[in-house]
Amino acid sequence: MAGYQLSRSDLKHVPIKFICKQCTFVLCDPLQTPCAHFYCRGCLEHLKSSDTVYKCKADDEEFQLSEIFPDGCVRKEIQRLTVHCLYNDRGCDWEDKITNLEEHLAVCEYVEIPCVFDKCEAKVLKSRLAEHLEKECSQRHVECNYCSEEMPFADLEGHIKKDCQSFPIACTLCHKKDVLRGKLREHHDPENGDCEGAKAVCPFSSLGCKSREEMRLSERRHHEQTLASFHLSLLVRFVFTLSDQVGFYVNEINPLREGIAVMDRMKTTVSQLLSQVTAVVRENGNIQDEVHDLRSRVTRVEETLVEPDSVPTGQHSSIQGQYQQVRESLDEFKRKLCDLEASHGFQLDEANQAIQHQENEIVWLKRQDEKNKETLRRLMAKVETMGETLRTQKHVVRSSWFTTQRGPRT
Numbered sequence: 001m002a003g004y005q006l007s008r009s010d011l012k013h014v015p016i017k018f019i020c021k022q023c024t025f026v027l028c029d030p031l032q033t034p035c036a037h038f039y040c041r042g043c044l045e046h047l048k049s050s051d052t053v054y055k056c057k058a059d060d061e062e063f064q065l066s067e068i069f070p071d072g073c074v075r076k077e078i079q080r081l082t083v084h085c086l087y088n089d090r091g092c093d094w095e096d097k098i099t100n101l102e103e104h105l106a107v108c109e110y111v112e113i114p115c116v117f118d119k120c121e122a123k124v125l126k127s128r129l130a131e132h133l134e135k136e137c138s139q140r141h142v143e144c145n146y147c148s149e150e151m152p153f154a155d156l157e158g159h160i161k162k163d164c165q166s167f168p169i170a171c172t173l174c175h176k177k178d179v180l181r182g183k184l185r186e187h188h189d190p191e192n193g194d195c196e197g198a199k200a201v202c203p204f205s206s207l208g209c210k211s212r213e214e215m216r217l218s219e220r221r222h223h224e225q226t227l228a229s230f231h232l233s234l235l236v237r238f239v240f241t242l243s244d245q246v247g248f249y250v251n252e253i254n255p256l257r258e259g260i261a262v263m264d265r266m267k268t269t270v271s272q273l274l275s276q277v278t279a280v281v282r283e284n285g286n287i288q289d290e291v292h293d294l295r296s297r298v299t300r301v302e303e304t305l306v307e308p309d310s311v312p313t314g315q316h317s318s319i320q321g322q323y324q325q326v327r328e329s330l331d332e333f334k335r336k337l338c339d340l341e342a343s344h345g346f347q348l349d350e351a352n353q354a355i356q357h358q359e360n361e362i363v364w365l366k367r368q369d370e371k372n373k374e375t376l377r378r379l380m381a382k383v384e385t386m387g388e389t390l391r392t393q394k395h396v397v398r399s400s401w402f403t404t405q406r407g408p409r410t
């Protein structure tokens with residue numbers, strides 16, 4: 001290691017010869033050169049001018065490693081020195097042997113350390129870290145006074161200015177001062193809000209009220225009170241129309257539902273048919289194999305049949321007759337085989353056609369099924385929308401009825 005680093009005031013009292021010429025601190029484990037200069041053992045490395053030659057910083061004298069020696073006398077004198085903490089001027093009153101300095105610095109409360117939060121760039125004395133984290137750190141956790149959310153102190157201002165939903169702000173329409181930011185939309189709502197500045201048309205205009213003018217809250221209330229029974233009659237008419245329409249669509253939907261059920265049943269039948277056809281085809285294949293087998297056996301018999309030339313006269317005519325008989329029955333058998341093959345080939349064609357037909361049928365049914373389902377979905381959605389409209393209008397009726405009952409709002 002390099003030498004002992006001392007505070008400026010302590011350094012003034014140390015004799016110059018105890019200072020390392022390389023690191024300029026107080027010598028640690030001192031070595032003396034042939035030119036009578038001192039270096040810390042750890043600093044010797046820096047004096048190397050080649051593999052084996054060292055050069056003194058003070059007078060450029062060159063020497064070999066074997067020419068230097070440790071100076072126990074100087075070492076003892078240095079080890080006897082009493083010094084102060086490096087951070088004496090910051091308030092640390094530690095004072096002890098120079099050899100204990102390093103150990104003290106590792107635990108000294110007056111060392112400056114970076115704040116534990118990366119985002120906070122502050123450096124604080126170890127002894128003040130707790131206080132910094134509690135009172136000054138930009139990253140200390142604080143609670144928003146309005147919404148109680150916790151966040152780093154550095155974010156609080158932006159949160160209050162822009163995001164805090166519980167922060168009271170002034171409504172730009174009615175100039176009311178303490179509307180919570182998160183409640184602004186509710187405040188502006190023409191149905192349930194209390195903003196005098198928010199304008200809207202009569203909610204019954206879509207049902208036939210001729211008033212198209214945008215009105216403030218009080219104007220709207222006045223309009224609703226004056227025309228309460230008219231609005232109510234519009235609504236009654238609307239509800240009747242709506243219930244007629246709903247009835248109509250429900251009637252449309254029912255047969256569709258039945259259609260889908262029938263289609264499901266048909267699908268089952270078709271798949272049964274299909275498996276039957278497959279069985280026929282398989283059987284046909286077996287018969288064809290057998291026919292093929294028979295045909296090759298006939299061929300083999302034909303090959304072994306020899307025309308009887310070399311037979312003695314007398315026997316000749318009867319053998320010739322037998323040969324002809326065998327030949328004929330063989331031909332007959334071949335004809336039958338051909339017929340059998342032809343008829344099964346025909347059956348196979350029929351079966352294939354039937355399969356093809358059923359497959360087309362299934363594709364058509366599937367497509368039809370999809371179409372029906374889509375129509376059903378559309379109808380359901382329509383009924384849902386109508387139900388929704390009905391509910392909204394019911395709400396409007398109720399609120400305008402209440403308005404009429406209670407008299408003008410203030």
Ligand SMILES: [Zn+2]
Pocket residue numbers: 002003020021022023024025027028039040042043
């Ligand atoms: Zn040194």
Ligand SMILES: [Zn+2]
Pocket residue numbers: 033035036037056057058059060061
């Ligand atoms: Zn020297």
Ligand SMILES: [Zn+2]
Pocket residue numbers: 085086087088092093094104105108109110
């Ligand atoms: Zn200290």
Ligand SMILES: [Zn+2]
Pocket residue numbers: 115116117120121122132133136137138139
């Ligand atoms: Zn900090």
Ligand SMILES: [Zn+2]
Pocket residue numbers: 144145146147148149159160164165166167
């Ligand atoms: Zn907040």
Ligand SMILES: [Zn+2]
Pocket residue numbers: 171172173174175176187194195196197198
């Ligand atoms: Zn307002």
Ligand SMILES: [Zn+2]
Pocket residue numbers: 202203204205209210211223227231
């Ligand atoms: Zn109206």
